Amino acid sequence: MNLSSALRYLDQHTNLEATAGRAEGLSLERMSRLVDVLGDPQRAYPVIHITGTNGKGSVARMVSALLVAQGLSVGTYTSPHLEAINERLAWDGEPIDDDSLAEAIAGIAAVEELSGVVPSYFEILTAAAFRWFAEVAVDVAVVEVGMLGRYDATNVADATVAVLTTIGHDHTDGAPGWRHAVAAEKAGIVKPGLTDVLVLGEADDELRSTFTDAGAAATWVRDEDFGVAADRVAVGGRLVDLRTPEARHDEVFVPVHGSHQSDNAAVAVATVEAFLGRPQVDEVVTEAFGGLTLPGRFEVVGRHPTVIVDSAHNPEGAAATATTLAEDITLPGSVLLVVGLLSRRDPEAVLVGLGAADAGLVVVCSPASPRALSTREVAAAAERLGAVVEVVPDPVEALRRALAVATEDDLVLVTGSLYVAGPVRVALREMEVST
Known part of the structure; x- marks a missing residue:
């Protein structure tokens, strides 16, 4: 396949991102069977899995930048894309090239019949990302949930570190109890016995137990275990002091606008320190954030x-x-x-x-x-x-x-x-x- 034929193949499959209405019969069965015939590539590397209503895309880019600055080989999977579908799959911050994307999608097309299922558009891209990350031998994959959590196609991966940014009014009918229902769904990315740390960015105390009971070995809570110690407006962004369970990083310039991005930066730094099992060096944090860009985010x-x-x-x-x-x-x-x-x-x-x-x-x-x-x-x-x-x-x-x-x-x-x-x-x- 070239990219054009690969995209035609994609477009022949149901694209829930492009259709209105509710998803019924939620299950990971199709996705599990698809990655099974691929040899479960999502198990070839540790995964940092990020969910939330707002901020998960920004946090994914920040976490990836911090890990690349550590010298690690990093695969990043995000959705949806802003301009080109290539943006969804990245290696060390660079989107996948056209030929590699076509090859990754072709690899899924080749096993679709063998899997015995007809995957969705998003499931194909997710499987292609997992396979590509295994082929280029990344040290870690940073994976953003598309929608939902427990039943999102990305959840065939087992999070070493799970991240929840915020809970908000999106992809919900707003019926009574919706915040708890959304929280329970998103907490499903935590895998008891497999997830070392849940980094919790949501500050609502009423939802706390939903996440602390999810089964992570440890839960780090924003404004308690980590957070923003100081946040000042600066030319072109924010100047922040960030604290984590074992470190403090002062006067870090984050070249994006908004106090919510300062909170996202705190989540990202905590996530990387949870994954590494140690504090980051100030110079590495400064370097990572210094080159940060968030297209389409203010x-x-x-x-x-x-x-x-x-x-x-x-x-x-x-x-x-x-x-x-x-x-x-x-x-x-x-x-x-x-x-x-x-x-x-x-x-x-x-x-x-x-x-x-x-x-x-x-x-x-x-x-x-x-x-x-x-x-x-x-x-x-x-x-x-x-x-x-x-x-x-x-x-x-x-x-x-x-x-x-x-x-x-x-x-x-x-x-x-x-x-x-x-x-x-x-x-x-x-x-x-x-x-």
């Missing part, structure tokens, strides 16, 4: 006007984005929002979190996904909040409209979904927007 991609691309997609993420705007950005003008949301989101809650009522303009667009929430519904929610609203369905054209209205002192925030952020990032590279 990413400043233009100036005059300032243009920020952010993938906040639920109320908690939206509120974190608004807080980051207030704390990290000096803004003489107005905020103009370009927003597109996926289905099963509460548009009014997300828009409230973003502060849409105070925006100079809200341009509503449609994410490049079959799961896009109708622009009519999002626009109606913005109008109920008293915002000035325009509807421009195409995300790139919505960006152009916001730029046409904005002055040099204004800020254009593109947000709501990775499926909005991705096309806009591509377009901005082709547009005359100063950075």
